[in-house]
Amino acid sequence: MGNNDLELQVVRKQFRKFGTEIDFQIVVADESQVTQAQEDLAQAEQQCDKIEKIFSRFDSESELMKINSQLGKSFQASVQLLRIAELALAYHEKTHGYFDPRIIGELEESGYGNDFDEIGSAKILEKKKSVDFGKQLEKDLIIKDRGVTFIEKMDFAGVVKGFTTDTIAEFFKGCGWKNFLVDCGGDMFFSGKDKNNNPWYVDIEGIPYQTLMLELEQNAIATSGIGKRKWEIDGKRFHHLIDPKNPEKYSFDLKSVTVVASHARDADVWAKTLFIMGGERAKSIAREKNIACAILDYRGGAWISTELKKYLYQNNEQKN
Numbered sequence: 001m002g003n004n005d006l007e008l009q010v011v012r013k014q015f016r017k018f019g020t021e022i023d024f025q026i027v028v029a030d031e032s033q034v035t036q037a038q039e040d041l042a043q044a045e046q047q048c049d050k051i052e053k054i055f056s057r058f059d060s061e062s063e064l065m066k067i068n069s070q071l072g073k074s075f076q077a078s079v080q081l082l083r084i085a086e087l088a089l090a091y092h093e094k095t096h097g098y099f100d101p102r103i104i105g106e107l108e109e110s111g112y113g114n115d116f117d118e119i120g121s122a123k124i125l126e127k128k129k130s131v132d133f134g135k136q137l138e139k140d141l142i143i144k145d146r147g148v149t150f151i152e153k154m155d156f157a158g159v160v161k162g163f164t165t166d167t168i169a170e171f172f173k174g175c176g177w178k179n180f181l182v183d184c185g186g187d188m189f190f191s192g193k194d195k196n197n198n199p200w201y202v203d204i205e206g207i208p209y210q211t212l213m214l215e216l217e218q219n220a221i222a223t224s225g226i227g228k229r230k231w232e233i234d235g236k237r238f239h240h241l242i243d244p245k246n247p248e249k250y251s252f253d254l255k256s257v258t259v260v261a262s263h264a265r266d267a268d269v270w271a272k273t274l275f276i277m278g279g280e281r282a283k284s285i286a287r288e289k290n291i292a293c294a295i296l297d298y299r300g301g302a303w304i305s306t307e308l309k310k311y312l313y314q315n316n317e318q319k320n
Contacts, residue, residue, distance in 0.1 A: 008179075008195045009034075013041035017048045018056075018161055020185025024168065027179035027195050040175045044168045048184075051167070054080050055160045057104065068104075068153045077148040084156045084163060085141060085148055091159065091269045092137040098273045100244040102131045102140060104155035133244040161187040162222060162268030169220075169264070186223050187264045190216040201313055204258050206296045212304070213313035214260065222267035224275045225256030225296075243276045253278060253297060260292040260311055279303075 011034055013024045024044055026037040056062045060069075067075050077085065091099040131140075131152050140151040161184045168182045169189040179192035181200065190200035199217045203209035214221070257275040261267040270291055274282035279295065283303055286293050292307035 008193075008197060010195050011037035011041065013038075013045060015045055015048075017045075017052055018164070018185060019058075020161070021183075022048060022185065023181070023183040025181040025183075026172065026177050027193065036175075037177075040172065040177070044171060047167060047171065048164060051080060051160065051164050054078055055084070055156055057155050057157065064154070064156065067148065067150050071150050071152065074142075074144070074147040074149045076146050080163075082143065082146060082148060084159060085143055085154075087159055087163065087265065088154075088156060089138055089141060089143070095269065095273045097133065097137075097244060098276050099158060099269050100133055100137065101154040101156050101158065102133065102137070102152045103242045103244055104153045105131055106242050158272055159265055159269055161185055162220075162263070162265035165189050165220065165264035165268075182264075184264075187220070187268050188222070189220045189264050191218055193217070204294050204296075206255060207294065207302055212294075214308075214311045215313045216260070216311060218262075219260055219311070220262065220264035220267045221258065221260045222264060222271045223256050223258040224268070224271035225254070254282075255296040255298050257282065257296070258294045260308060 008027050008029060011026045011028055013022075015022050022045075024041050026041065028034055028037050053059070053061075054063045057065060057068075059065060063075075063078055063081055067073075067077075067081075088099070088101050092101075141154060142149040142151070165182050165184045165187045166189065168184075169180075169191065172180045172182070173191070177191070179194070181191075181194075182189045188202075190202070194200050199215045202214045202216055202221060204212060204214070205223065254275055257271045259267040259271040259274070261270065270293070274286060274291070274293060274295065277285060279297060282293075282295055283305075285291070286295075286305045286307075290307050291305060292311060293305045294308055295303045
């Protein structure tokens with residue numbers, strides 16, 4: 001599948017899941033592949049349904065919320081939840097604690113206890129016992145064999161969209177597709193060529209495409225920012241990207257951070273982490289860890305890492 005025939009077309013599936021827009025596209029060579037592509041897209045949507053039912057914090061019947069409702073009790077976890085829990089522990093260590101699924105309490109107390117569409121009627125909740133973010137995550141998120149125990153409530157939203165993007169990308173590859181796009185609310189994976197038999201060209205929100213365009217063929221990209229997830233209650237401003245090292249402080253210095261990586265889950269986590277770190281600290285870590293990223297601030301400034309320049313569209317390179 002996915003040959004270089006010039007008569008390429010796109011078979012597409014769009015729907016809403018995880019509180020955001022989902023867009024899957026498969027590039028097919030001829031009409032004979034359309035039906036198979038449609039069937040695979042339908043299966044991909046079903047996989048998203050299953051993942052949402054496991055991880056939604058707005059559904060009391062989700063696997064995540066059942067465990068959250070019985071802290072200290074060991075549960076036999078699904079394969080997906082076990083994998084996400086393992087990733088959460090790994091990312092917590094890699095990001096030196098900036099990625100922390102225990103921030104769910106801070107989100108709820110700041111008014112983000114229900115779906116974001118309902119946040120207009122939210123109120124700041126009375127402060128409960130604070131989570132000790134200085135404590136190692138593995139003390140509050142315990143994995144033993146197939147059993148998972150939460151000592152504190154968890155929210156894995158910071159990695160679930162990226163994980164879903166990667167899961168669907170691997171599914172499409174397993175079906176034999178070479179040219180496709182997986183977009184889970186901005187957590188995206190690009191494979192092969194687009195319908196014009198070119199690499200996938202991607203711009204970064206906030207930077208004119210004439211100035212900067214990326215060329216991706218087997219890469220993931222994710223952007224984190226507060227443009228769509230910020231709110232105000234009683235004159236106090238909040239957003240969803242909480243710094244576990246200083247949960248009372250909500251920084252509004254940066255506009256967004258975009259990261260390109262091999263996997264969407266890595267791009268997603270590092271985009272959030274760099275945003276929370278803030279400008280200078282984020283730039284330093286991006287250099288140290290060779291992260292391909294673009295950091296935009298509200299003053300109109302844009303910082304492009306050396307690693308990201310490797311993905312610049314050829315015409316942009318010539319201009320610069």
